[in-house]
Amino acid sequence: MPLRFGRLLVAGLLAGLIAGVLAGTFAYFAGEPRIDAAIAIEEQNALAHGEAGGGEELVSRDTQKNVGLILATSLYGIAMGGFLATGYTLLRRRLHTGSDTRAALGLAGAALTGIVLIPFVKYPPNPPAVGDPATIDQRTISYLAVLALGLVAVWAGVLAARTQTHEWRRATAGLLTFVVVVTIAWLLLPAVNEVPDTFPAVLLWKFRLASLGTQVILWTVLGVAFAGLLHRLATKATPAGTEVPAKA
Structure with missing residues (x-):
């Protein structure tokens, strides 16, 4: 008997919280120093052009780093954990594997590819000192479009792989379909390059790699x-689907 959605959702939210805290900790040490350096460059450029500073901040930079960052990544992780648990519930029977672990890792890997890696290659993130505020709407729409097309590419690759019977043909069909959809998406979507020539390339790529x-x-x-939480839930259930008390 399958696990109830409520338990799966709680497992996903808890996993997301753990992931968000760890990701935020990494971002604090790897990304925040690059953001500080980019902000310093932005302030120097403003002074060089005789412009005033950014004015009084609603939230101080220290609060953003020490509180806001971990809070934001934790909330994002929880949201993505709910998304993963919902996707697992809806797609579990369609996944061609008898292992819950492989199913969970496969879905997380597909999300990482479609939501993160494909958009990153087309529109890599920029630090605060980079980007024209006047084009933010266009950049947001383009990013959302490549994100959606990234998920479509993963989905199309899986469907193409399932049309083949032999393992090497499944891998080839899935990979080729994925590459074709991604290539079409990258050709159709506009290029965005707003990085000033004077901005340090090393700092830019350190920020992007940290992101x-x-x-x-x-x-x-x-x-x-x-x-891991799925495995724990499964071991607490009897073959008939009734639950036994957890071990102390």
Whole structure:
């Protein structure tokens, strides 16, 4: 008897909280120093052009780093944990594996590919000093479009793989379909390059790699933690589906 959705959802939310805290900790040490450096460059450029500072901050930079960052990644992790648990509930019977662990890790890997990796290659994140405020709407729409197309590419690759019987043909069909959909998406969507020539390239890529690392850690920990919690729930259930008391 399958586990009830309520238990799966709680497992997903808990796994998301764990993943969010760990990802936020990584972002604090790997990403925040780059953001501080980018803000310093932005302030120096403003002074060089005779512009006033950014004015009084509603939330101080220290509060943003020491409180807001972990809070934001934790809430994001919880939301993604709920998303993963819901996807697992809806798609579990369609996944061609008898292992709950493989199913959970496969879904987390698919989400990481579609939601993070594909958008990152097309529209890598930029630090605060980079980007034209006038184009934020266009950039947001383009990012959401590539995110949706990334998920479509993963889905299309899985469907193409299932049309084949031999293992090597499944892998080839899935990979080719995935690449074709991604290529079409990248060709159709507009390019965005608003990085000033004077902005340090090393700082830019350290920030981008820190951002990517944060997402990779979040989805990896989320998948592993959710799989572990699924295994724990399964071991507490009898073959008939009734639950036995947890061991002390």
